[in-house]
Amino acid sequence: MAADEKFLMNLKEKCQQTDAEFEQRQKTRTEEIAAVSEALKFLSSDEAHDLFTRTFNFIQTAEMDSRRKQASTVLVKAAKSLHAPQLAAIAESVKLDAFTKVKKAIDDMIAQLKIDMKDEVKHKDFCNAEFHSNESQTTEANRKLDGLKATQDDLESSIANFETELKTLSAEIQEMRVELQSATNDRKAESHAFQVAVQDQKEMQQILKKAVKRMDMFYNSKEGEAFVQAAAKGAQAPPPSLTKDGYQKNQGAGGVIGMLQEIISDSQEAEMEFIKSEQAATAAYEEFVGNSNSGIEMRQRATITAMDNKAAADKELVQTKEDISATLTEMEKLAEYNAQLHKSCDFVVKNFEVRQTARSQEIEALQQAKQILSGAQ
Numbered sequence: 001m002a003a004d005e006k007f008l009m010n011l012k013e014k015c016q017q018t019d020a021e022f023e024q025r026q027k028t029r030t031e032e033i034a035a036v037s038e039a040l041k042f043l044s045s046d047e048a049h050d051l052f053t054r055t056f057n058f059i060q061t062a063e064m065d066s067r068r069k070q071a072s073t074v075l076v077k078a079a080k081s082l083h084a085p086q087l088a089a090i091a092e093s094v095k096l097d098a099f100t101k102v103k104k105a106i107d108d109m110i111a112q113l114k115i116d117m118k119d120e121v122k123h124k125d126f127c128n129a130e131f132h133s134n135e136s137q138t139t140e141a142n143r144k145l146d147g148l149k150a151t152q153d154d155l156e157s158s159i160a161n162f163e164t165e166l167k168t169l170s171a172e173i174q175e176m177r178v179e180l181q182s183a184t185n186d187r188k189a190e191s192h193a194f195q196v197a198v199q200d201q202k203e204m205q206q207i208l209k210k211a212v213k214r215m216d217m218f219y220n221s222k223e224g225e226a227f228v229q230a231a232a233k234g235a236q237a238p239p240p241s242l243t244k245d246g247y248q249k250n251q252g253a254g255g256v257i258g259m260l261q262e263i264i265s266d267s268q269e270a271e272m273e274f275i276k277s278e279q280a281a282t283a284a285y286e287e288f289v290g291n292s293n294s295g296i297e298m299r300q301r302a303t304i305t306a307m308d309n310k311a312a313a314d315k316e317l318v319q320t321k322e323d324i325s326a327t328l329t330e331m332e333k334l335a336e337y338n339a340q341l342h343k344s345c346d347f348v349v350k351n352f353e354v355r356q357t358a359r360s361q362e363i364e365a366l367q368q369a370k371q372i373l374s375g376a377q
Contacts, residue, residue, distance in 0.1 A: 001326075001330070005333075008333070008337060011130075012337075012340070015340070015344055019344065109362075109366055110363050110366050110367065113359050113362055113363050113366075114363065116359060117356060117359050117360075120348060120352065120355060120356065121356075123345075123348055124345075124348055124349055124352050127341060127344070127345030127348060127349055128349070130337075130341055130345075131338075131341060131345070134334055134337060134338050134341065137330075137334055138331065138334045138335075138338070141327055141330055141331045141334060142331070144327055145324065145327045145328070145331070148320055148323050148324045148327060149324065151316075151320050152317065152320050152321065152324065155313050155316055155317040155320060156317065158309075158313050159310055159313050159314060159317065162306050162307075162309055162310035162313065163310065165302075165306045166303060166306050166307065166310070169299045169302055169303045169306065170303070172295075172299055173296050173299050173300065173303075176292050176295055176296050176299075177292075177296065179292065180288075180289065180292045180293075180296075183285060183288055183289070183292075184285075184289075187281070187282075187285045190278075190281055191278065191281075191282075194274055194277070194278040194281075197274050198271055198274050198275070201267045201268075201270055201271040201274070202271065204267055205264050205267050205268065205271075208260050208261075208263055208264045208267070209264060211260055212257050212260045212261060212264070215256065215257050215260075216257060219257075
């Protein structure tokens, strides 16, 4: 782009210089033609003719006058047909100047016309090449701009998706942390209730075991028997329910002890059930915590990835917008240069064939005049 801009700047400067030079040449030629025409009027006057005759002793033969007249007629006719003031000026000089001077003037004019034709060909080729290059560059810039705008739309859509994803991940992480805290609180409450229940069972078991032990000591020891016998020998008469043999140990005591032992066994089973339930709940809680932490960690990694992707997309979007701005600037410059080309080239391109044909006809008329002056019929 820097090279193109430098080339464009140099090209503008060169074209401006060329236009200025062309205008100066046109102005100079117009002034020169006007001066020559005015001078020829003076030179064509009778007084000037008489003066030239007396001073320089011009010898005009009938043949030379005839040639001058024929050559002048050809040039005047061509001047009127082609609207060429240069030919009219040469036609006047044919009447006055010496053949050698006239021929040189004709040769100079033919040479200049050929140079102008070549310059105009070069200018036309330059215009065509620049128009083609400008069109190609403009087409490429438009294609580039379309691609950049499509990229911008894609990036903006991706950034919006990343923002939505980040919001979703943040909400999920927050929700999982809340659920994890709630599960932790529930687990603490369940663990406390388990400890209380187990402690109650153990305390009950200890009380029942003490009762069983005390009853077992009474019913299965000699002290118990002595106590019963002593009670039987007392002063008071035994109650009516007692047998004639005196007071005896309750034969159903074993059932009570067995019932107490069964209660103890049920309590121990209940304690084991509590322990199993606690272990299962602890395992489930630990699994839930592990899954939650894994889910949170996974979403945190996804958040980092989404943030990195969004940052990259933001950076690319900034660059894309800068490229769009640069492309628009480039297209503006191309449009400005295209306008300059039209200003400089439209007339030349449109009238190229007409101008080239006219110059060819001018050259042909000049060559005919020169041939006539040289003696051709």
